[in-house]
Amino acid sequence: MRARTILVRKLVSLLVTLLAVWTVDFLLFHMLPGDPVYALVGSRIPADMIEPLKHRLGLDRPLYEQYFISLDAVLHGELGYSWFYKKDVLDVVLERLKYTLLLVGVGTFITVLVGVYLGIVAGSRRGEKLDIAIVGSSIAFYAMPAFWLAMLLLMILSGELDLFPISGFETIGATHDSFLEEIEDKLWHMALPLLTFVLVSMSEFVLMMRNSLVDVLTEDYITTARAKGITPSRIIRQHAVPNALIPTVATTAMFIGWVVTGAIMIEVVFSWPGIGTLTFKALEQRDFPVLQGIFLFVTLTMLIANFIADIIYTYIDPRVRI
DSSP: OHHHHHHHHHHHHHHHHHHHHHHHHHHHHHTSSSOHHHHHHOTTOOHHHHHHHHHHHTTTSOHHHHHHHHHHHHHTTOOOBOTTTOSBHHHHHHHHHHHHHHHHHHHHHHHHHHHHHHHHHHHHTTTSHHHHHHHHHHHHHHHSOHHHHHHHHIIIIIIISOOSOSSSSSOTTOOOSSHHHHHHHHHHHHHHHHHHHHHHHHHHHHHHHHHHHHHHTTSHHHHHHHHTTOOHHHIIIIIIHHHHTHHHHHHHHHHGGGGTTTTHHHHHHHTOOSHHHHHHHHHHHTOHHHHHHHHHHHHHHHHHHHHHHHHHHHHHOTTOOO
């Protein structure tokens, strides 16, 4: 009964949060400078065509009417109609989502795997040269803006050395003799965006895992394990690491938000056709329905990820209760 009550409360909280986010997004996007009509058709549009176009887009209605119309559409499972792409917002978002899922999904897997491993190595060798090197490089990459690192890698590895493609998801107009060649071409285009994503994201997991492991190694049960004669490697692997992993679960859940937002600058620099590039283009075109749809999707993703993290927490640490 208690679990059911908590679940209902969390679902109600999720719905209230979604409503609040939708309201804030609607107001913020409609406060952006510039007229969407001019953004869509250019500044040379005849004056007598402005009002009919605003009427067709619903922009001549009062702001509160536009809000309730958009809210009613969402409640009926519709995210609206894109002014720029001339099709449903849901179709526009889903069309780009697969590219972002590929980039960020693979990137997150590598980031967590390598970051946690390096954090364990650094934490188990606290104060040694290897620990200092790992922590120092992690802090350096953590401080680098993603777009700056992306442009640096692009200029050096693509521009100067010509090792990787400059942009896109695949070679335009290329014909492949086999499926393997097509996959190789796409992976080659994905290499630099993926490398940038991993480098700027991995540091958080390295530092968190390292600091968490250092704290765990000072606990009494670790001292007891050492007194029993258990080898240091076994203490790290079986006693310290499982407990030090708990904070990483929450961080990984929050990382889900990168699926739609965190890679915006990386996607723009490398012209990767994902949600990040779509967000940038929608801002340029003042395509409010697309922007609201993207941010609603972001919010829903984050809320679900945090809810899943709460559930996983209860299995990792029985002391935690949702």
